[in-house]
Amino acid sequence: MGFIRGKIGLDVLTLIITYAALISIPIFNDRFMLYLASLFMIYTLFSMAYNIMFGYAGLLSFGHSLFFATGAYGTAIFILRVFDDSIVGLLVGASLATGLALAVGLLTLRHGKIYFAMLTLAFTMLFYALLFKWRSFTGGSDGLAGISRRCFIGSMLQLEVFYYFIFIIFLVLMWTLYVLDRSNLGLIIKALGSNEERVEFSGHSIVRYRMISFLISGSISGVAGSLYALLIRVVTPDLAYWTTAAEPLIMTLLGGSGYFLGPLVGSLIFVAITTAVARIAEMWQLILGMVLISILLGFRGGIMGVISKVWGRL
Amino acid sequence: MGEIVRVDGVTKKFGGFVALNRVSLSINEFETTSIIGPNGAGKTTLINVITGKLHPENGRIYLYGRDITGLPPSRRVMLGLNRTFQIINIFQNMTVYENILISALSQGKDNARETVDNVISRLKLSEYRDVKAFKLPHGLQRILELAIALATHPKILFLDEPTAGLNPAEKSSITSILEDLGSNISLVIVEHDMDVVFSLSKRVIVMHKGEVIADGKPQEISLDHRVKEVYLG
Numbered sequence: 001m002g003f004i005r006g007k008i009g010l011d012v013l014t015l016i017i018t019y020a021a022l023i024s025i026p027i028f029n030d031r032f033m034l035y036l037a038s039l040f041m042i043y044t045l046f047s048m049a050y051n052i053m054f055g056y057a058g059l060l061s062f063g064h065s066l067f068f069a070t071g072a073y074g075t076a077i078f079i080l081r082v083f084d085d086s087i088v089g090l091l092v093g094a095s096l097a098t099g100l101a102l103a104v105g106l107l108t109l110r111h112g113k114i115y116f117a118m119l120t121l122a123f124t125m126l127f128y129a130l131l132f133k134w135r136s137f138t139g140g141s142d143g144l145a146g147i148s149r150r151c152f153i154g155s156m157l158q159l160e161v162f163y164y165f166i167f168i169i170f171l172v173l174m175w176t177l178y179v180l181d182r183s184n185l186g187l188i189i190k191a192l193g194s195n196e197e198r199v200e201f202s203g204h205s206i207v208r209y210r211m212i213s214f215l216i217s218g219s220i221s222g223v224a225g226s227l228y229a230l231l232i233r234v235v236t237p238d239l240a241y242w243t244t245a246a247e248p249l250i251m252t253l254l255g256g257s258g259y260f261l262g263p264l265v266g267s268l269i270f271v272a273i274t275t276a277v278a279r280i281a282e283m284w285q286l287i288l289g290m291v292l293i294s295i296l297l298g299f300r301g302g303i304m305g306v307i308s309k310v311w312g313r314l
Numbered sequence: 315m316g317e318i319v320r321v322d323g324v325t326k327k328f329g330g331f332v333a334l335n336r337v338s339l340s341i342n343e344f345e346t347t348s349i350i351g352p353n354g355a356g357k358t359t360l361i362n363v364i365t366g367k368l369h370p371e372n373g374r375i376y377l378y379g380r381d382i383t384g385l386p387p388s389r390r391v392m393l394g395l396n397r398t399f400q401i402i403n404i405f406q407n408m409t410v411y412e413n414i415l416i417s418a419l420s421q422g423k424d425n426a427r428e429t430v431d432n433v434i435s436r437l438k439l440s441e442y443r444d445v446k447a448f449k450l451p452h453g454l455q456r457i458l459e460l461a462i463a464l465a466t467h468p469k470i471l472f473l474d475e476p477t478a479g480l481n482p483a484e485k486s487s488i489t490s491i492l493e494d495l496g497s498n499i500s501l502v503i504v505e506h507d508m509d510v511v512f513s514l515s516k517r518v519i520v521m522h523k524g525e526v527i528a529d530g531k532p533q534e535i536s537l538d539h540r541v542k543e544v545y546l547g
Contacts (some may be wrong), residue, residue: 070442183420184426191416201365201403201419203391203466 011181011260018264022167026160034163040271041170042224046264048177049220055257056186056194058212059113063120063244066104066127067097067218069240071225073131076144076235086151086165090226097222100279105214109207114144124240127224131237156230166227173220174264180216181260189213221248225267235250237240240309250292256302265303316343318470318500319364319395324373326359333359334375335524341470346496348511350501351521352544357504358400360521361472365397366390377470391420396471398476399461400504406448410439410458415448418465424489433461437491453484460491470500477510489513520544 025037046068053059075093079086079282091203108119131138149156156162180186188209191199196206238244247270248263255266273291277284299306319341326334331525332345333356338361342345349357361369364375366387377393385393414433420424434440437457442450447458456476476492477485492501496514505511511518511532514517518535520528528538535541 184415184423187412188416188419191405191408195403197367198403198405199416199464200387200392201397202417202462203396204416205386205388205390293498 063124065219065244067211071222093226100153256304
Protein backbone atom coordinates (compact mmCIF):
# COMPACT_ATOMS: atom_id res chain seq x y z
CA MET A 1 0.00 0.00 0.00
CA GLY A 2 2.81 2.32 0.81
CA PHE A 3 1.05 4.83 3.02
CA ILE A 4 1.80 3.22 6.38
CA ARG A 5 5.50 3.40 6.09
CA GLY A 6 8.43 2.16 8.07
CA LYS A 7 6.92 -0.77 9.92
CA ILE A 8 5.99 -2.84 6.86
CA GLY A 9 9.41 -4.41 6.50
CA LEU A 10 9.69 -5.26 10.16
CA ASP A 11 6.28 -6.93 10.37
CA VAL A 12 6.93 -9.07 7.31
CA LEU A 13 10.38 -9.98 8.60
CA THR A 14 9.02 -10.95 12.03
CA LEU A 15 6.28 -13.03 10.40
CA ILE A 16 8.77 -14.86 8.19
CA ILE A 17 11.09 -15.53 11.15
CA THR A 18 8.13 -16.85 13.14
CA TYR A 19 7.09 -19.12 10.26
CA ALA A 20 10.68 -20.38 9.91
CA ALA A 21 11.02 -21.02 13.65
CA LEU A 22 7.71 -22.88 13.79
CA ILE A 23 8.48 -25.07 10.79
CA SER A 24 11.83 -26.06 12.34
CA ILE A 25 10.37 -27.13 15.70
CA PRO A 26 9.68 -30.74 14.58
CA ILE A 27 13.44 -31.15 14.02
CA PHE A 28 13.93 -31.32 17.80
CA ASN A 29 11.71 -34.37 17.96
CA ASP A 30 10.30 -33.15 21.25
CA ARG A 31 6.59 -33.65 21.76
CA PHE A 32 6.33 -31.11 24.56
CA MET A 33 7.87 -28.44 22.36
CA LEU A 34 5.43 -29.32 19.59
CA TYR A 35 2.60 -28.98 22.07
CA LEU A 36 3.86 -25.60 23.29
CA ALA A 37 4.37 -24.32 19.76
CA SER A 38 0.82 -25.43 18.91
CA LEU A 39 -0.52 -23.60 21.95
CA PHE A 40 1.48 -20.54 20.92
CA MET A 41 -0.09 -20.54 17.44
CA ILE A 42 -3.60 -20.99 18.84
CA TYR A 43 -3.16 -18.25 21.43
CA THR A 44 -1.66 -15.97 18.81
CA LEU A 45 -4.65 -16.42 16.51
CA PHE A 46 -7.01 -15.88 19.44
CA SER A 47 -5.30 -12.72 20.67
CA MET A 48 -4.74 -11.32 17.15
CA ALA A 49 -8.47 -11.80 16.55
CA TYR A 50 -9.18 -10.17 19.89
CA ASN A 51 -7.00 -7.19 19.06
CA ILE A 52 -9.07 -6.39 15.97
CA MET A 53 -11.77 -5.35 18.42
CA PHE A 54 -9.56 -4.04 21.21
CA GLY A 55 -6.57 -2.41 19.52
CA TYR A 56 -8.09 -1.60 16.12
CA ALA A 57 -11.78 -0.86 16.61
CA GLY A 58 -11.30 0.36 20.17
CA LEU A 59 -13.92 -1.89 21.75
CA LEU A 60 -13.17 -3.78 24.94
CA SER A 61 -14.75 -7.22 24.86
CA PHE A 62 -14.99 -9.32 28.00
CA GLY A 63 -16.64 -12.11 26.12
CA HIS A 64 -14.40 -13.45 23.40
CA SER A 65 -14.35 -16.78 25.26
CA LEU A 66 -17.86 -17.10 23.81
CA PHE A 67 -16.46 -17.49 20.30
CA PHE A 68 -13.47 -19.55 21.41
CA ALA A 69 -15.76 -21.96 23.28
CA THR A 70 -18.29 -22.03 20.43
CA GLY A 71 -15.53 -23.02 18.02
CA ALA A 72 -14.29 -25.68 20.45
CA TYR A 73 -17.69 -27.14 21.37
CA GLY A 74 -19.02 -26.85 17.84
CA THR A 75 -16.11 -28.88 16.53
CA ALA A 76 -16.24 -31.39 19.40
CA ILE A 77 -19.97 -32.01 19.21
CA PHE A 78 -19.92 -32.24 15.42
CA ILE A 79 -17.08 -34.76 15.44
CA LEU A 80 -18.52 -36.84 18.27
CA ARG A 81 -22.17 -36.79 17.27
CA VAL A 82 -22.46 -36.03 13.57
CA PHE A 83 -19.49 -36.78 11.39
CA ASP A 84 -16.00 -37.71 12.43
CA ASP A 85 -13.86 -35.40 10.34
CA SER A 86 -11.54 -32.75 11.79
CA ILE A 87 -11.50 -30.42 8.79
CA VAL A 88 -15.27 -30.38 8.41
CA GLY A 89 -15.51 -30.08 12.21
CA LEU A 90 -13.23 -27.06 12.16
CA LEU A 91 -15.33 -25.40 9.47
CA VAL A 92 -18.50 -26.10 11.44
CA GLY A 93 -16.99 -24.70 14.65
CA ALA A 94 -15.74 -21.56 12.91
CA SER A 95 -19.07 -21.03 11.11
CA LEU A 96 -21.01 -21.35 14.35
CA ALA A 97 -18.71 -18.82 15.99
CA THR A 98 -19.21 -16.43 13.06
CA GLY A 99 -22.97 -16.87 13.19
CA LEU A 100 -22.96 -16.21 16.90
CA ALA A 101 -20.79 -13.12 16.38
CA LEU A 102 -23.43 -11.83 13.96
CA ALA A 103 -26.23 -12.41 16.47
CA VAL A 104 -24.35 -10.99 19.46
CA GLY A 105 -23.09 -8.12 17.31
CA LEU A 106 -26.62 -7.14 16.28
CA LEU A 107 -27.61 -7.03 19.94
CA THR A 108 -24.57 -5.26 21.37
CA LEU A 109 -22.75 -3.10 18.80
CA ARG A 110 -25.28 -0.28 18.74
CA HIS A 111 -24.68 0.43 22.39
CA GLY A 112 -21.98 2.46 24.11
CA LYS A 113 -18.58 0.99 24.80
CA ILE A 114 -19.19 0.15 28.46
CA TYR A 115 -22.47 -1.54 27.65
CA PHE A 116 -20.73 -3.50 24.94
CA ALA A 117 -18.08 -4.71 27.40
CA MET A 118 -20.65 -5.75 30.00
CA LEU A 119 -23.01 -7.33 27.48
CA THR A 120 -20.24 -9.48 25.99
CA LEU A 121 -19.38 -10.61 29.53
CA ALA A 122 -23.04 -11.44 30.16
CA PHE A 123 -23.30 -13.43 26.92
CA THR A 124 -20.24 -15.56 27.61
CA MET A 125 -21.35 -16.28 31.20
CA LEU A 126 -24.75 -17.25 29.85
CA PHE A 127 -23.05 -19.61 27.45
CA TYR A 128 -20.92 -20.97 30.28
CA ALA A 129 -24.04 -21.72 32.30
CA LEU A 130 -25.60 -23.41 29.28
CA LEU A 131 -22.54 -25.65 28.77
CA PHE A 132 -22.57 -26.45 32.45
CA LYS A 133 -26.27 -27.26 32.82
CA TRP A 134 -27.14 -28.94 29.53
CA ARG A 135 -25.43 -32.14 30.56
CA SER A 136 -27.04 -34.46 28.00
CA PHE A 137 -25.72 -32.38 25.09
CA THR A 138 -22.53 -30.79 26.38
CA GLY A 139 -21.39 -33.27 29.03
CA GLY A 140 -21.87 -30.71 31.78
CA SER A 141 -18.90 -30.06 34.02
CA ASP A 142 -17.07 -33.14 32.67
CA GLY A 143 -17.19 -31.68 29.18
CA LEU A 144 -16.69 -33.91 26.16
CA ALA A 145 -13.69 -36.17 25.64
CA GLY A 146 -12.47 -38.51 22.96
CA ILE A 147 -12.30 -36.06 20.06
CA SER A 148 -10.45 -37.89 17.31
CA ARG A 149 -8.29 -36.18 14.74
CA ARG A 150 -9.43 -38.13 11.69
CA CYS A 151 -10.07 -36.40 8.44
CA PHE A 152 -10.70 -37.33 4.82
CA ILE A 153 -7.05 -36.86 3.91
CA GLY A 154 -5.83 -39.20 6.65
CA SER A 155 -5.40 -39.44 10.39
CA MET A 156 -3.88 -36.53 12.28
CA LEU A 157 -3.92 -38.42 15.56
CA GLN A 158 -0.15 -38.06 15.85
CA LEU A 159 0.74 -34.63 17.15
CA GLU A 160 3.66 -34.66 14.69
CA VAL A 161 1.11 -34.67 11.86
CA PHE A 162 -1.50 -32.42 13.45
CA TYR A 163 1.19 -29.83 14.12
CA TYR A 164 1.48 -29.14 10.39
CA PHE A 165 -2.28 -28.79 10.14
CA ILE A 166 -2.21 -26.03 12.78
CA PHE A 167 0.82 -24.50 11.11
CA ILE A 168 -0.85 -24.20 7.71
CA ILE A 169 -3.94 -22.58 9.21
CA PHE A 170 -1.74 -20.26 11.27
CA LEU A 171 0.31 -19.31 8.22
CA VAL A 172 -2.72 -18.53 6.09
CA LEU A 173 -4.66 -16.65 8.76
CA MET A 174 -1.68 -14.59 9.91
CA TRP A 175 -1.02 -13.57 6.34
CA THR A 176 -4.68 -12.72 5.89
CA LEU A 177 -4.56 -10.55 9.01
CA TYR A 178 -1.44 -8.85 7.68
CA VAL A 179 -3.19 -8.04 4.40
CA LEU A 180 -6.18 -6.75 6.41
CA ASP A 181 -3.87 -4.57 8.51
CA ARG A 182 -2.54 -2.87 5.37
CA SER A 183 -5.85 -2.65 3.52
CA ASN A 184 -8.35 0.17 3.23
CA LEU A 185 -10.71 -1.83 5.44
CA GLY A 186 -7.97 -2.16 8.06
CA LEU A 187 -7.39 1.59 7.93
CA ILE A 188 -11.06 2.36 8.53
CA ILE A 189 -11.26 -0.13 11.42
CA LYS A 190 -8.18 1.45 13.01
CA ALA A 191 -9.75 4.87 12.48
CA LEU A 192 -12.74 3.64 14.49
CA GLY A 193 -10.47 3.05 17.47
CA SER A 194 -8.90 6.45 17.02
CA ASN A 195 -11.95 8.73 16.66
CA GLU A 196 -15.44 7.33 16.06
CA GLU A 197 -17.12 10.66 15.46
CA ARG A 198 -14.59 11.49 12.75
CA VAL A 199 -15.31 8.13 11.07
CA GLU A 200 -19.04 8.88 11.10
CA PHE A 201 -18.47 12.33 9.57
CA SER A 202 -16.13 10.81 7.00
CA GLY A 203 -19.22 9.08 5.65
CA HIS A 204 -18.75 5.61 7.16
CA SER A 205 -21.32 3.94 9.38
CA ILE A 206 -19.75 3.16 12.76
CA VAL A 207 -22.06 0.23 13.44
CA ARG A 208 -21.32 -1.29 10.06
CA TYR A 209 -17.55 -1.26 10.56
CA ARG A 210 -17.89 -2.42 14.15
CA MET A 211 -19.89 -5.36 12.81
CA ILE A 212 -17.33 -6.21 10.13
CA SER A 213 -14.59 -6.17 12.80
CA PHE A 214 -16.67 -8.30 15.13
CA LEU A 215 -17.34 -10.90 12.43
CA ILE A 216 -13.66 -11.18 11.51
CA SER A 217 -12.69 -11.27 15.18
CA GLY A 218 -15.35 -13.80 16.14
CA SER A 219 -14.65 -16.15 13.25
CA ILE A 220 -10.90 -16.29 13.87
CA SER A 221 -11.51 -16.74 17.61
CA GLY A 222 -13.74 -19.65 16.62
CA VAL A 223 -10.98 -21.20 14.50
CA ALA A 224 -8.59 -20.85 17.46
CA GLY A 225 -11.08 -22.54 19.80
CA SER A 226 -11.70 -25.30 17.32
CA LEU A 227 -7.96 -25.96 16.94
CA TYR A 228 -7.68 -25.96 20.72
CA ALA A 229 -10.36 -28.65 21.00
CA LEU A 230 -8.54 -30.74 18.40
CA LEU A 231 -5.21 -30.25 20.16
CA ILE A 232 -6.34 -31.06 23.72
CA ARG A 233 -9.07 -33.45 22.50
CA VAL A 234 -11.25 -32.51 25.43
CA VAL A 235 -13.60 -29.56 25.84
CA THR A 236 -14.83 -28.29 29.22
CA PRO A 237 -17.14 -25.39 30.15
CA ASP A 238 -14.28 -23.27 31.52
CA LEU A 239 -13.41 -22.47 27.87
CA ALA A 240 -16.40 -20.10 28.03
CA TYR A 241 -15.63 -18.77 31.49
CA TRP A 242 -14.64 -15.12 31.76
CA THR A 243 -11.06 -16.03 32.71
CA THR A 244 -10.67 -17.46 29.20
CA ALA A 245 -12.01 -14.15 27.90
CA ALA A 246 -9.33 -12.29 29.86
CA GLU A 247 -6.45 -14.31 28.38
CA PRO A 248 -6.31 -12.68 24.94
CA LEU A 249 -6.64 -9.28 26.63
CA ILE A 250 -3.67 -10.07 28.87
CA MET A 251 -1.61 -11.34 25.92
CA THR A 252 -2.49 -8.28 23.87
CA LEU A 253 -1.55 -5.92 26.69
CA LEU A 254 1.70 -7.81 27.25
CA GLY A 255 2.74 -7.52 23.64
CA GLY A 256 1.24 -4.11 22.91
CA SER A 257 -2.24 -3.52 21.50
CA GLY A 258 -1.04 -0.70 19.27
CA TYR A 259 1.14 -2.97 17.15
CA PHE A 260 0.11 -5.45 14.48
CA LEU A 261 2.26 -8.21 15.99
CA GLY A 262 1.80 -7.15 19.62
CA PRO A 263 -0.55 -10.07 20.35
CA LEU A 264 1.94 -12.52 18.81
CA VAL A 265 4.71 -11.27 21.09
CA GLY A 266 2.31 -11.33 24.03
CA SER A 267 1.27 -14.92 23.32
CA LEU A 268 4.90 -15.99 23.18
CA ILE A 269 5.55 -14.45 26.58
CA PHE A 270 2.31 -15.82 27.98
CA VAL A 271 3.15 -19.39 26.92
CA ALA A 272 6.72 -18.96 28.16
CA ILE A 273 5.69 -17.61 31.57
CA THR A 274 2.91 -20.12 32.15
CA THR A 275 5.12 -23.12 31.30
CA ALA A 276 8.46 -21.98 32.68
CA VAL A 277 7.06 -20.85 36.00
CA ALA A 278 4.50 -23.63 36.32
CA ARG A 279 7.34 -26.15 36.13
CA ILE A 280 9.01 -24.65 39.20
CA ALA A 281 5.93 -24.06 41.27
CA GLU A 282 2.38 -23.13 40.72
CA MET A 283 3.18 -19.48 40.88
CA TRP A 284 2.56 -18.47 37.30
CA GLN A 285 -0.47 -16.35 38.12
CA LEU A 286 1.59 -14.37 40.62
CA ILE A 287 4.40 -13.82 38.13
CA LEU A 288 1.99 -12.99 35.33
CA GLY A 289 0.16 -10.59 37.60
CA MET A 290 3.36 -8.76 38.46
CA VAL A 291 4.45 -8.57 34.82
CA LEU A 292 1.04 -7.25 33.85
CA ILE A 293 1.00 -4.59 36.57
CA SER A 294 4.45 -3.35 35.61
CA ILE A 295 3.42 -3.15 31.96
CA LEU A 296 0.19 -1.31 32.71
CA LEU A 297 1.89 1.13 35.06
CA GLY A 298 5.16 1.69 33.27
CA PHE A 299 5.07 0.44 29.68
CA ARG A 300 1.62 1.12 28.27
CA GLY A 301 2.77 0.17 24.80
CA GLY A 302 3.63 -3.38 25.88
CA ILE A 303 6.79 -5.22 24.91
CA MET A 304 6.52 -3.93 21.34
CA GLY A 305 6.33 -0.40 22.69
CA VAL A 306 9.53 -0.92 24.65
CA ILE A 307 11.27 -2.46 21.64
CA SER A 308 10.25 0.35 19.33
CA LYS A 309 11.45 2.95 21.82
CA VAL A 310 14.82 1.26 22.19
CA TRP A 311 15.07 0.73 18.44
CA GLY A 312 14.20 4.33 17.64
CA ARG A 313 11.34 4.84 15.23
CA LEU A 314 10.45 1.51 13.66
CA MET B 315 -30.58 30.16 -6.34
CA GLY B 316 -32.20 26.94 -5.24
CA GLU B 317 -32.83 25.90 -1.71
CA ILE B 318 -30.53 23.13 -0.42
CA VAL B 319 -31.31 22.78 3.25
CA ARG B 320 -34.55 23.64 4.97
CA VAL B 321 -34.96 23.69 8.73
CA ASP B 322 -38.59 23.58 9.75
CA GLY B 323 -39.70 24.44 13.29
CA VAL B 324 -36.73 22.80 15.01
CA THR B 325 -36.60 22.75 18.81
CA LYS B 326 -33.71 21.36 20.82
CA LYS B 327 -33.55 21.36 24.61
CA PHE B 328 -30.79 20.42 27.02
CA GLY B 329 -32.65 19.65 30.20
CA GLY B 330 -34.56 22.83 30.92
CA PHE B 331 -32.43 24.97 28.62
CA VAL B 332 -33.96 25.69 25.24
CA ALA B 333 -31.03 25.83 22.82
CA LEU B 334 -33.17 26.10 19.70
CA ASN B 335 -36.69 27.44 19.87
CA ARG B 336 -38.77 26.52 16.79
CA VAL B 337 -36.12 27.65 14.35
CA SER B 338 -37.06 27.72 10.68
CA LEU B 339 -34.76 28.82 7.89
CA SER B 340 -33.44 27.70 4.56
CA ILE B 341 -29.99 27.73 3.04
CA ASN B 342 -29.60 28.55 -0.63
CA GLU B 343 -27.16 27.23 -3.17
CA PHE B 344 -23.78 29.02 -3.43
CA GLU B 345 -24.95 31.81 -1.15
CA THR B 346 -22.20 31.77 1.46
CA THR B 347 -24.06 32.29 4.70
CA SER B 348 -22.72 33.21 8.11
CA ILE B 349 -24.47 32.48 11.36
CA ILE B 350 -23.50 34.90 14.10
CA GLY B 351 -24.68 35.63 17.61
CA PRO B 352 -23.45 35.79 21.18
CA ASN B 353 -22.26 32.69 23.03
CA GLY B 354 -25.11 30.35 23.84
CA ALA B 355 -27.24 31.68 20.98
CA GLY B 356 -27.65 28.17 19.55
CA LYS B 357 -25.36 28.43 16.52
CA THR B 358 -23.39 25.25 17.12
CA THR B 359 -26.52 23.42 18.25
CA LEU B 360 -28.16 24.37 14.96
CA ILE B 361 -25.22 22.92 13.00
CA ASN B 362 -25.24 19.82 15.20
CA VAL B 363 -28.91 19.26 14.53
CA ILE B 364 -28.63 19.84 10.78
CA THR B 365 -25.62 17.52 10.42
CA GLY B 366 -27.06 14.80 12.65
CA LYS B 367 -24.77 14.97 15.66
CA LEU B 368 -27.82 15.88 17.75
CA HIS B 369 -31.46 14.97 17.27
CA PRO B 370 -34.12 17.65 17.72
CA GLU B 371 -37.15 17.18 19.95
CA ASN B 372 -39.36 18.79 17.35
CA GLY B 373 -39.27 19.88 13.74
CA ARG B 374 -37.81 18.49 10.53
CA ILE B 375 -34.64 18.93 8.48
CA TYR B 376 -34.76 18.67 4.70
CA LEU B 377 -31.91 18.28 2.24
CA TYR B 378 -32.96 18.92 -1.37
CA GLY B 379 -36.53 18.44 -0.22
CA ARG B 380 -35.82 15.06 1.31
CA ASP B 381 -36.55 14.60 5.03
CA ILE B 382 -33.25 13.67 6.68
CA THR B 383 -34.29 14.29 10.31
CA GLY B 384 -33.80 10.67 11.36
CA LEU B 385 -30.69 9.86 9.33
CA PRO B 386 -27.31 9.20 11.00
CA PRO B 387 -24.49 11.64 10.15
CA SER B 388 -22.76 9.19 7.79
CA ARG B 389 -25.86 8.97 5.60
CA ARG B 390 -26.11 12.76 5.47
CA VAL B 391 -22.46 12.93 4.45
CA MET B 392 -23.24 10.51 1.63
CA LEU B 393 -26.05 12.80 0.50
CA GLY B 394 -23.62 15.71 0.17
CA LEU B 395 -23.83 17.41 3.55
CA ASN B 396 -20.66 17.73 5.64
CA ARG B 397 -19.14 19.87 8.36
CA THR B 398 -16.05 20.80 10.34
CA PHE B 399 -15.93 21.15 14.10
CA GLN B 400 -15.27 23.98 16.52
CA ILE B 401 -12.71 21.80 18.31
CA ILE B 402 -10.43 20.29 15.68
CA ASN B 403 -11.61 16.79 14.88
CA ILE B 404 -9.09 14.71 12.93
CA PHE B 405 -7.31 11.36 13.31
CA GLN B 406 -4.38 12.66 15.36
CA ASN B 407 -2.21 9.57 15.02
CA MET B 408 -2.63 9.16 11.29
CA THR B 409 -0.86 10.91 8.46
CA VAL B 410 -2.42 13.70 6.45
CA TYR B 411 -2.80 11.27 3.56
CA GLU B 412 -4.54 8.62 5.67
CA ASN B 413 -6.85 11.20 7.23
CA ILE B 414 -8.09 12.26 3.83
CA LEU B 415 -8.08 8.75 2.36
CA ILE B 416 -10.46 7.41 5.02
CA SER B 417 -12.96 10.03 4.09
CA ALA B 418 -12.43 9.62 0.33
CA LEU B 419 -13.04 5.87 0.68
CA SER B 420 -16.63 6.50 1.72
CA GLN B 421 -17.27 7.77 -1.82
CA GLY B 422 -16.08 4.52 -3.39
CA LYS B 423 -12.77 2.71 -3.63
CA ASP B 424 -11.98 3.35 -7.27
CA ASN B 425 -11.35 7.06 -7.30
CA ALA B 426 -10.38 7.43 -3.65
CA ARG B 427 -6.65 7.90 -4.19
CA GLU B 428 -7.23 10.31 -7.04
CA THR B 429 -9.58 12.33 -4.84
CA VAL B 430 -6.98 12.47 -2.06
CA ASP B 431 -4.32 13.70 -4.47
CA ASN B 432 -6.66 16.38 -5.81
CA VAL B 433 -7.66 17.61 -2.38
CA ILE B 434 -4.05 17.61 -1.18
CA SER B 435 -2.85 19.71 -4.09
CA ARG B 436 -5.88 22.00 -3.95
CA LEU B 437 -5.27 22.85 -0.30
CA LYS B 438 -1.49 22.88 -0.74
CA LEU B 439 -0.82 20.08 1.72
CA SER B 440 1.61 18.16 -0.50
CA GLU B 441 4.66 18.68 1.66
CA TYR B 442 2.79 17.38 4.74
CA ARG B 443 1.36 14.33 3.00
CA ASP B 444 3.11 11.78 5.24
CA VAL B 445 3.23 13.86 8.41
CA LYS B 446 1.18 12.63 11.37
CA ALA B 447 -1.69 15.01 12.01
CA PHE B 448 -0.76 15.82 15.62
CA LYS B 449 2.55 17.21 14.44
CA LEU B 450 0.92 19.87 12.26
CA PRO B 451 0.55 23.44 13.50
CA HIS B 452 -2.95 24.49 14.51
CA GLY B 453 -3.71 26.29 11.26
CA LEU B 454 -2.78 23.31 9.11
CA GLN B 455 -4.87 21.03 11.30
CA ARG B 456 -7.86 23.24 10.48
CA ILE B 457 -6.99 23.01 6.80
CA LEU B 458 -6.63 19.22 7.13
CA GLU B 459 -10.09 19.00 8.66
CA LEU B 460 -11.40 20.99 5.73
CA ALA B 461 -9.58 18.61 3.37
CA ILE B 462 -11.22 15.61 5.08
CA ALA B 463 -14.62 17.19 4.51
CA LEU B 464 -13.85 18.07 0.87
CA ALA B 465 -12.86 14.48 0.10
CA THR B 466 -16.50 13.46 0.57
CA HIS B 467 -17.50 15.83 -2.28
CA PRO B 468 -19.92 17.90 -0.21
CA LYS B 469 -22.54 20.05 -1.88
CA ILE B 470 -23.10 21.97 1.33
CA LEU B 471 -20.48 22.44 4.01
CA PHE B 472 -21.00 23.75 7.55
CA LEU B 473 -17.95 25.29 9.19
CA ASP B 474 -18.04 25.76 12.94
CA GLU B 475 -15.63 28.59 13.77
CA PRO B 476 -13.09 27.75 11.06
CA THR B 477 -10.67 30.46 12.20
CA ALA B 478 -10.88 29.92 15.98
CA GLY B 479 -7.46 29.96 17.61
CA LEU B 480 -5.62 30.91 14.43
CA ASN B 481 -3.03 33.66 14.00
CA PRO B 482 -3.69 36.42 11.41
CA ALA B 483 -1.66 34.72 8.68
CA GLU B 484 -3.46 31.41 9.17
CA LYS B 485 -6.77 33.26 9.31
CA SER B 486 -6.24 34.93 5.96
CA SER B 487 -5.12 31.67 4.40
CA ILE B 488 -8.33 29.92 5.55
CA THR B 489 -10.39 32.88 4.44
CA SER B 490 -8.96 32.82 0.94
CA ILE B 491 -9.47 29.04 0.70
CA LEU B 492 -13.10 29.47 1.73
CA GLU B 493 -13.58 32.34 -0.70
CA ASP B 494 -12.34 30.02 -3.41
CA LEU B 495 -14.58 27.12 -2.36
CA GLY B 496 -17.67 29.27 -2.09
CA SER B 497 -18.29 29.24 -5.83
CA ASN B 498 -18.55 25.42 -6.01
CA ILE B 499 -19.85 24.47 -2.59
CA SER B 500 -22.56 26.12 -0.54
CA LEU B 501 -20.90 27.27 2.66
CA VAL B 502 -22.49 27.97 6.03
CA ILE B 503 -20.10 29.49 8.53
CA VAL B 504 -20.41 30.04 12.26
CA GLU B 505 -17.87 32.71 13.09
CA HIS B 506 -17.05 35.31 15.71
CA ASP B 507 -14.51 37.23 13.66
CA MET B 508 -16.54 39.95 11.91
CA ASP B 509 -13.83 40.63 9.34
CA VAL B 510 -14.09 37.02 8.20
CA VAL B 511 -17.90 37.16 8.28
CA PHE B 512 -18.20 40.33 6.23
CA SER B 513 -15.53 39.43 3.71
CA LEU B 514 -17.03 36.01 2.91
CA SER B 515 -20.77 36.20 3.39
CA LYS B 516 -23.52 37.04 0.97
CA ARG B 517 -26.03 36.52 3.73
CA VAL B 518 -25.87 36.79 7.51
CA ILE B 519 -28.20 35.08 9.97
CA VAL B 520 -28.18 36.44 13.53
CA MET B 521 -29.22 34.16 16.38
CA HIS B 522 -29.99 35.04 19.96
CA LYS B 523 -31.32 32.78 22.74
CA GLY B 524 -32.20 29.96 20.37
CA GLU B 525 -34.03 32.12 17.84
CA VAL B 526 -33.25 33.84 14.55
CA ILE B 527 -33.52 37.58 15.18
CA ALA B 528 -32.21 38.89 11.88
CA ASP B 529 -31.50 37.50 8.42
CA GLY B 530 -30.26 39.43 5.42
CA LYS B 531 -27.41 40.88 3.43
CA PRO B 532 -24.32 41.85 5.46
CA GLN B 533 -24.93 45.58 4.99
CA GLU B 534 -28.50 45.30 6.22
CA ILE B 535 -27.44 43.27 9.25
CA SER B 536 -24.80 45.76 10.31
CA LEU B 537 -27.50 48.43 10.47
CA ASP B 538 -30.15 46.32 12.21
CA HIS B 539 -31.04 47.83 15.58
CA ARG B 540 -31.88 44.49 17.26
CA VAL B 541 -28.51 43.12 16.30
CA LYS B 542 -26.82 46.15 17.78
CA GLU B 543 -28.82 45.67 20.95
CA VAL B 544 -27.81 42.04 21.29
CA TYR B 545 -24.15 42.74 20.69
CA LEU B 546 -23.84 45.97 22.63
CA GLY B 547 -26.21 44.96 25.43
